[in-house]
Amino acid sequence: MATKRKGSITELAKPAPGPKRAKPDVSSDEDDDDLEEEVPDEEEQGAISRVLDKFSFTGARERSEVPTSDTVSRLFKRDELSFLKMKPDHESRPMWINPRNGKIILESFSPLAPAAQDFLTAIAEPLSRPTYLHEYRITPHSLYAAVSVGLDPKDIVAVLDRFSKIPIPDEIVQFINGCTGSYGKVKLVLKHNRYFLESSDMKMLQILLRDQVISEQRVFTDVGDGDGITKESAPKMGALVIPGTKIAAGVAQGQQVVQPNGGENEEQKPETAEELFASVTALKEGEEDDDDDEEAEAVHSFEVCAEGVEKVQKQCLTLGYPLLEEYDFRNDSRNANLDMDLRPQAQIRHYQEKSLSKMFGNGRAKSGIIVLPCGAGKTLVGITAACTIKKSVVVLCTSSMSVVQWRNEFLKWSTINPDQIAIFTAENKERFRGDAGIIVTTYSMVTNSRTRSHDSQKMMDFLMGREWGLLLLDEVHVVPANIFRKVIHSIATHAKLGLTATLLREDDKIQDLNFLIGPKLYEANWMELSEQGHIARVQCAEVWCPMTTEFYQEYLNETPRKRALFYIMNPRKFQACQFLIDYHEKRGDKVIVFSDNVFALAAYARKLNKPYIYGGTPQQERLKILQNFQRNELINTVFLSKIGDTSLDLPEATCLIQVSSHYGSRRQEAQRLGRILRAKRRNDEGFNAFFYSLVSKDTAEMYYSSKRQAFLVDQGYAFKVITHLQGIENLPGLAYATPAERRELLQSVLLENSQNADVNSIEKETDGGFFDRTRGDYKRSGPLVKRNNAKLSGLSGGDTMAYMEQNASANRRMKVPPGQQNKFMRKLKSDAVKKARG
Numbered sequence: 076m077a078t079k080r081k082g083s084i085t086e087l088a089k090p091a092p093g094p095k096r097a098k099p100d101v102s103s104d105e106d107d108d109d110l111e112e113e114v115p116d117e118e119e120q121g122a123i124s125r126v127l128d129k130f131s132f133t134g135a136r137e138r139s140e141v142p143t144s145d146t147v148s149r150l151f152k153r154d155e156l157s158f159l160k161m162k163p164d165h166e167s168r169p170m171w172i173n174p175r176n177g178k179i180i181l182e183s184f185s186p187l188a189p190a191a192q193d194f195l196t197a198i199a200e201p202l203s204r205p206t207y208l209h210e211y212r213i214t215p216h217s218l219y220a221a222v223s224v225g226l227d228p229k230d231i232v233a234v235l236d237r238f239s240k241i242p243i244p245d246e247i248v249q250f251i252n253g254c255t256g257s258y259g260k261v262k263l264v265l266k267h268n269r270y271f272l273e274s275s276d277m278k279m280l281q282i283l284l285r286d287q288v289i290s291e292q293r294v295f296t297d298v299g300d301g302d303g304i305t306k307e308s309a310p311k312m313g314a315l316v317i318p319g320t321k322i323a324a325g326v327a328q329g330q331q332v333v334q335p336n337g338g339e340n341e342e343q344k345p346e347t348a349e350e351l352f353a354s355v356t357a358l359k360e361g362e363e364d365d366d367d368d369e370e371a372e373a374v375h376s377f378e379v380c381a382e383g384v385e386k387v388q389k390q391c392l393t394l395g396y397p398l399l400e401e402y403d404f405r406n407d408s409r410n411a412n413l414d415m416d417l418r419p420q421a422q423i424r425h426y427q428e429k430s431l432s433k434m435f436g437n438g439r440a441k442s443g444i445i446v447l448p449c450g451a452g453k454t455l456v457g458i459t460a461a462c463t464i465k466k467s468v469v470v471l472c473t474s475s476m477s478v479v480q481w482r483n484e485f486l487k488w489s490t491i492n493p494d495q496i497a498i499f500t501a502e503n504k505e506r507f508r509g510d511a512g513i514i515v516t517t518y519s520m521v522t523n524s525r526t527r528s529h530d531s532q533k534m535m536d537f538l539m540g541r542e543w544g545l546l547l548l549d550e551v552h553v554v555p556a557n558i559f560r561k562v563i564h565s566i567a568t569h570a571k572l573g574l575t576a577t578l579l580r581e582d583d584k585i586q587d588l589n590f591l592i593g594p595k596l597y598e599a600n601w602m603e604l605s606e607q608g609h610i611a612r613v614q615c616a617e618v619w620c621p622m623t624t625e626f627y628q629e630y631l632n633e634t635p636r637k638r639a640l641f642y643i644m645n646p647r648k649f650q651a652c653q654f655l656i657d658y659h660e661k662r663g664d665k666v667i668v669f670s671d672n673v674f675a676l677a678a679y680a681r682k683l684n685k686p687y688i689y690g691g692t693p694q695q696e697r698l699k700i701l702q703n704f705q706r707n708e709l710i711n712t713v714f715l716s717k718i719g720d721t722s723l724d725l726p727e728a729t730c731l732i733q734v735s736s737h738y739g740s741r742r743q744e745a746q747r748l749g750r751i752l753r754a755k756r757r758n759d760e761g762f763n764a765f766f767y768s769l770v771s772k773d774t775a776e777m778y779y780s781s782k783r784q785a786f787l788v789d790q791g792y793a794f795k796v797i798t799h800l801q802g803i804e805n806l807p808g809l810a811y812a813t814p815a816e817r818r819e820l821l822q823s824v825l826l827e828n829s830q831n832a833d834v835n836s837i838e839k840e841t842d843g844g845f846f847d848r849t850r851g852d853y854k855r856s857g858p859l860v861k862r863n864n865a866k867l868s869g870l871s872g873g874d875t876m877a878y879m880e881q882n883a884s885a886n887r888r889m890k891v892p893p894g895q896q897n898k899f900m901r902k903l904k905s906d907a908v909k910k911a912r913g
């Protein structure tokens with residue numbers, strides 16, 4: 076495809092020269108997603124939605140053109156496209172574009188589909204990609220990302236027209252032009268620890284400077300201080316041309332081969348789909364290396380203060396001029412080089428290379444986000460980016476376990492000297508040797524300022540007192556949480572690369588990543604990677620387990636917040652779990668059973684005589700269990716709480732059974748599936764990994780289950796429903812087979828429910844601390860124990876992740892309205908009021 080591409084990313088890094096359903100009857104404060112993620116701040120949300128509104132698809136068409144003459148068309152609502160005139164050769168073209176909402180539907184079985192898919196991932200957001208029809212949507216953010224990787228609006232329209240069954244609607248052309256006109260024209264550049272807004276279009280900077288929010292953040296620089304605009308010279312910015320400066324955006328636009336609306340130059344008309352796509356994208360990639368041949372263009376700039384960068388970025392987005400962040404690392408002589416290359420055995424896979432080419436397309440490093448499925452090798456992508464930039468790096472991870480894994484992966488894949496890669500966790504506060512190096516740490520280590528020790532503070536001063544070449548953000552979807560976003564600007568870094576498999580949050584803050592980190596540079600297709608054998612093929616099933624009469628009775632009698640334990644501990648669910656473990660162990664599979672609920676986790680594991688790991692399991696014991704699981708033929712099943720959701724590299728696991736989960740979290744479902752996507756035997760013909768979600772029938776769990784699956788279904792996974800497990804009745808030693816056993820189990824569940832109704836013990840895994848349920852306390856000193864009002868999520872391992880937080884609005888939501896407070900609370904309050912009044 077990329078005929079003119081000169082150097083691959085691998086070479087660069089190698090040594091030179093070489094749908095909504097009714098909610099169940101649970102109280103609102105039990106909704107997981109509210110607990111887990113913040114309600115968007117109105118002001119922040121407004122900024123983004125204003126931009127989106129500015130470019131939204133509305134208009135008369137939407138209401139008037141939905142046909143009413145037949146009964147079927149109505150069902151398609153806004154996706155009813157029969158009014159559109161098809162091109163005569165529409166059958167050979169793979170795509171429809173909906174003029175009402177910018178939605179694109181792609182026939183994935185068309186011979187042109189692979190090329191169209193490559194193009195669409197560059198310009199649109201993938202919505203769903205099942206087997207035959209894929210859905211994408213063009214949004215302002217997706218177009219911003221397209222421009223940032225070097226695409227020109229005219230070319231975008233032209234290629235769309237080539238693939239489309241209908242002529243490109245005017246609305247779409249206007250939308251594309253409207254969104255892209257100003258994108259990528261203004262850049263945020265870090266030079267000598269100072270931030271500058273840079274543009275080759277002076278008028279753009281003038282518009283920005285007229286804005287009060289931006290001008291307040293401006294720093295006036297001395298005359299002759301390089302690129303700055305002085306206070307005196309600011310009004311006549313036309314005079315401020317920096318001679319000999321290269322093209323600002325660094326986005327070299329290729330020669331236009333295809334023209335809008337099918338008006339292509341016949342002589343240059345590309346023959347194949349590949350050529351067509353290459354004419355727009357690959358050609359540019361090749362040409363972009365020809366920077367030196369380009370005519371030098373003047374660049375204008377002004378400085379903004381470091382503390383005001385987030386405000387400026389947000390305001391620029393609001394005004395419709397999103398900032399592009401690029402790092403000219405090859406010409407950075409101020410920061411020391413880090414002697415590090417990829418080892419020869421590191422063979423970057425094609426999708427890894429493609430994602431990195433979006434970051435380094437023009438020889439500079441663009442900040443942004445790369446989205447790859449779990450187990451597809453995000454770590455190696457991050458390492459390759461670091462080896463390409465060859466400057467100091469900070470890596471931020473979600474847990475101390477992944478900190479260790481990241482360091483090990485750096486040592487495995489790169490030639491970095493072990494002295495030059497240091498770990499900053501509760502146990503380790505080393506620095507690297509020499510002028511340049513890598514620090515791997517957790518988000519919570521750099522944000523937790525209250526309990527900081529002397530050594531930690533020294534380390535933080537080190538992190539914040541120097542310039543870094545690259546900030547690698549693992550699991551970047553956690554960044555929009557208020558506690559983490561501050562840290563992004565306190566570490567002065569030239570380039571930021573966010574990595575995630577699941578660019579989704581249940582709140583709307585995922586959009587904030589566009590200005591906190593940068594645009595989404597690349598998103599891989601899960602199904603495609605699984606077909607190519609890079610990740611395992613997975614069979615997904617939801618197993619419906621009927622509730623036993625006695626459990627269902629108690630379930631119905633309980634208040635919504637106490638119901639969960641009954642559907643989790645349902646004896647029929649337990650039996651299904653036992654049966655599936657037995658079946659898969661006999662097949663030779665290695666099985667992981669997930670339970671967020673720690674009581675259930677321990678109860679299931681003990682009854683089945685299997686090892687289990689939760690937040691309170693000491694590090695040594697965890698490692699021992701995991702090693703046994705990997706190497707010992709007798710240990711084929713391990714039970715894990717939520718701590719196993721992410722960053723656990725267990726290539727042996729081939730079957731996953733989920734008995735309890737974090738309500739409707741789509742992200743958790745995807746991350747759990749990720750644990751078996753690394754299945755070692757994935758390349759064997761006909762080999763599948765298995766993912767079972769056990770759901771108690773006719774309970775709230777069914778609602779949550781369908782909500783959880785939404786993301787994976789959009790990625791093309793099909794969930795089968797199993798209503799009966801053949802042969803379960805005949806399993807020797809089937810647990811809870813007699814009414815007496817089931818009654819006993821019910822008693823223990825009732826007891827557990829009443830004991831834990833008043834205290835919510837929140838496990839915390841950060842900084843090596845953990846909640847020991849047997850001792851009822853944390854094993855570390857410091858204010859790590861958190862007790863608050865009854866919340867069932869605390870019974871689970873559900874609060875272990877570093878990114879968990881309760882914000883003010885969540886607390887507000889939990890507040891009981893004055894009239895509904897209990898007597899004791901009312902008395903306390905009135906006593907306090909009386910006391911205050913004297």
Ligand SMILES: Nc1ncnc2c1ncn2[C@@H]1O[C@H](COP(=O)(O)OP(=O)(O)OP(=O)(O)O)[C@@H](O)[C@H]1O
Pocket residue numbers: 421422423424427447448449450451452453454455576721722723724726749750753
């Ligand atoms: N190019 C490659 N060649 C060989 N092995 C690779 C390559 N890329 C990744 N791997 C291996 O694939 C496995 C998964 O990689 P990695 O842990 O980086 O996945 P991930 O995308 O970070 O997953 P998760 O999101 O679940 O953490 C690792 O064992 C890694 O060594």
